[in-house]
Amino acid sequence: MAEERRLDLVEIDPNARPPVCRIMDHGKQLYAMKKRQRGSHSRRTQVKGMPFRYNTGEGDYRTKMRKIIEFLARGDKVKVTVRFRGREMQHRELGMVLLTKVREDLADDSVVDNPPRMEGRQLNMLLSPSKAILAKAEKAKALKEAQASADAKADAKADAKADSNGEETAE
Secondary structure, eight states: OHHHHTOEEEEEETTSSSOEEEEEOHHHHHHHHHHHHHHTOOOOOOEEEEEEETTOOHHHHHHHHHHHHHHHHTTOEEEEEEEOOGGGGGGHHHHHHHHHHHHHHTTTTEEEEEEEEEETTEEEEEEEEOHHHHHHHHHHHHHHHHHHHHHHHHHHHHHHHHHHTTOOOOO
């Protein structure tokens, strides 16, 4: 029967009584399995950049810190950069003070991979997410998924109740 269809007879479960077999294109099945394995790689860590100036205002600082925390929670590394232009090179110590403040504000959420150092006209520091922020982000994700599934169940119950009462649902 398999030969007539030009397919293969594949033994699925040899330990079962009787053994379980399937008529299928084995090459196609192997290709699909390999493709699924290749596609199941986890998300790669990216290095996100966050530029500052040594005289960044307080409101902008808070906004940038919020974004940095968001990047760290996603598992990305963050390269914090303080750029200097022209005469600003005379105020490198102010850039160092800013990066120290960033490091202290993110002490619970990040680990410093590369401490602050000058590279040309830029002062750079590389941060990685701490285990604590990754665990917190994982918990939040699980809670959000649970809430979404509970909402879906509630919607399904409401739809079923409306259908049983003979009402039309508004969409």
